[in-house]
Amino acid sequence: MDSQAISLVRSSFKAIAAVPDGPQTLSGSFYALLFARYPETRDFFPAAMDVQRDRLISAVQYVIDRLEQSGQILTYLAQLGRDHRKYGVQDAHYVAVGNSLIAAVEQFPSTEPWTDELEQAWRDVLSVIAATMMDAANAESGPPAWGATVIEHLPVRKDISVVRLRLDEPMSYNPGQYVSVQVPSRPRMWRYLSPANPPNDEGIIEFHIRRVSGGWVSPAIVTQTQVGERWVVGSPLGDLGVRFENGRDALMIGSGTGIAPLRAQILDMARRPQNLRVHLFFAGRYPCDLYDLGTLWALAEQNPWLTVVPVTEEDEDPWWYTGPSSAALPGMHRRLTGKVGQVVADFGTWSERDIQLVGSEAMINTTKFRLQAAGTPPENIRHDPSY
Structure with a gap:
């Protein structure tokens, strides 16, 4: 141009x-x-x-x-x-x-x-x-959209659900990308979600959804989704993914359900015989926000190239949370407290890493500012649009 x-x-x-x-x-x-x-x-x-x-x-x-x-x-x-x-x-x-x-x-x-x-x-x-x-x-010769059937709806917390679907035909997407979805209760209201698993021959796709207060679609998904329900899934979008070709180790920072596209990449990497090093910071406001920490820690135990660091702004869960204990698992890196951008920047510039950020617009902007202030080259940092 x-x-x-x-x-x-x-x-x-x-x-x-x-x-x-x-x-x-x-x-x-x-x-x-x-x-x-x-x-x-x-x-x-x-x-x-x-x-x-x-x-x-x-x-x-x-x-x-x-x-x-x-x-x-x-x-x-x-x-x-x-x-x-x-x-x-x-x-x-x-x-x-x-x-x-x-x-x-x-x-x-x-x-x-x-x-x-x-x-x-x-x-x-x-x-x-x-x-x-x-x-x-x-x-493009592929389908304009994929039909899908809900095969499992797992409430993780009152405001977070894991939904698994079987696509009518497998979709080819890169781990780290996102797609648009339309649910039957909200026609023409497309919501962008990131698959939390890599593509597979069975066409199984998993989404982690957090209910957004005042939102049109996410509350319906979290509270109303039924097994057997039919969804529509759009074509994959986004630029996130591990860049093996440049040989640089990765720094991944995900907040809340923003962990999903990073999780998909890690699961995909776990199938490879050799890998780059990955440092993953999983962030939330409260310890209970780290809802998938057990899965990530199990992956870290099995894959020495992966380091998982939990970060929360508060040390204790809120009074209204009555779910299972979110205490650190044996052998896990101790949970750090503070804003994730500042916590990560305190480790240094990460100038040798390829960096991916996933979370709210505020989290992404703050973390970018903290990293760049610490000396991180802006071109090392990637994130998708905030929708």
């Missing part, structure tokens, strides 16, 4: 982000224009648009921040294009989205003047984005 166009688009978007509630205003304007000018697109979206508006801004921000990283961003856009096949999106819809987004940016009350040069920059960038997504979608 042209560097001048990238600079203009990035400056324009930063001006929008600097306005209070600017991104939300832009998103609302975009969807209003899209549905008014192209009413047929409304059927692609859920009735409640709150989450969808936030996802739009997250995706736009993620792409704009990485426009110079052509290899990474083109891979991400190709994945996104393949995933969008589940909606029945056609080439004309990409044109509709691009035109509506440009109109929304042009109408935004910003200090940035709207010029012919700025409009052309947006059109150039959006043209590359749309072309990449369309080409990947049109070249």
